[in-house]
Amino acid sequence: MSLKLVRQLQVLGNSLGYTFKDVNLPQLALTHRSFNSKTNYERLEFLGDALLGMIIGEALYQRYPEHQEGQLTRMRATLVRQESLVKIAQSLQLSDYLILGVGERKGGGRQRASILADTVESLIGAIYLDSGDIEVVRACVLSWYGDLINSVSEQKMLKDAKSRLQEWLQAKQLDLPHYELLETIGNAPNQTFVVSCQVKVKDCPEIMQSGESRRIAEQKSAELMINQLNKLPKAVASHKL
CATH class of the missing domain: 1.10.1520.10 (Ribonuclease III domain)
Known part of the structure; x- marks a missing residue:
């Protein structure tokens, strides 16, 4: 040295x-x-x-x-x-x-x-x-x-999670994530929305999250999906989001 x-x-x-x-x-x-x-x-x-x-x-x-x-x-x-x-x-x-x-x-x-x-x-x-x-x-x-x-903070965490997930998948030439509204609980204006997020990545499970709006629920599910993808082997996830 x-x-x-x-x-x-x-x-x-x-x-x-x-x-x-x-x-x-x-x-x-x-x-x-x-x-x-x-x-x-x-x-x-x-x-x-x-x-x-x-x-x-x-x-x-x-x-x-x-x-x-x-x-x-x-x-x-x-x-x-x-x-x-x-x-x-x-x-x-x-x-x-x-x-x-x-x-x-x-x-x-x-x-x-x-x-x-x-x-x-x-x-x-x-x-x-x-x-x-x-x-x-x-x-x-x-x-x-x-x-x-x-x-x-919650606001910072949710910011652009969907965008980051989409960009990661596009960089790998994979299909875009699929979000689905599974359930709406309660009556307006006090409703809770349950949303699922799925990606076509091997060994990556479906994510479900809830929020006071569909948008927030989707952002939460996208953030957790990113967390799951970051845990996958490097052969699948070559970089962190």
Whole structure:
């Protein structure tokens, strides 16, 4: 490992709020498969993704005791999706440290949203393996998120969920989602609408949600469908929404 890279990793450690004992771990966490198809961040990303979901889930459970499971699920999906992870990557200036192949560098890989989001998760995995302490990882993750957890709201979660789902399916040349009104409960103006959302993606179940309007119910079902798609194997879901 070059002296320049060692110094870069030291600076990165200051941004992360964690100093690595094993400098090979952050180097691995920053290495994209375009640089090394066999030794790269993908396994660390797998580990970090699981840890991130648990840490954010617990934080939401503690901070929002009045929220039900469905609300907490949507809030977690909002916080761990690509858009949120990219914001964190940008705040940590991770693009400066990415180890990319020549083609990926020339193709704008340092600013590619999927790579930035994946790198945040891989660094979480690396910190866990290096420290062996989930509390250390939790402190880092929550410091990175800052006010994002406190400011997440139902309105923000529902915004454009249907659009994001549609764009994801179109990018994979798949059929658009199908929404169906299953039931209308009660009388106007105090009605509840139950809606289903289906997509033609292998192993992805139908989602059902309810809301005070059909639009809200559809947005809720789209957000949960996104959450389900993000849990599928990478062969099916190659990037997070």
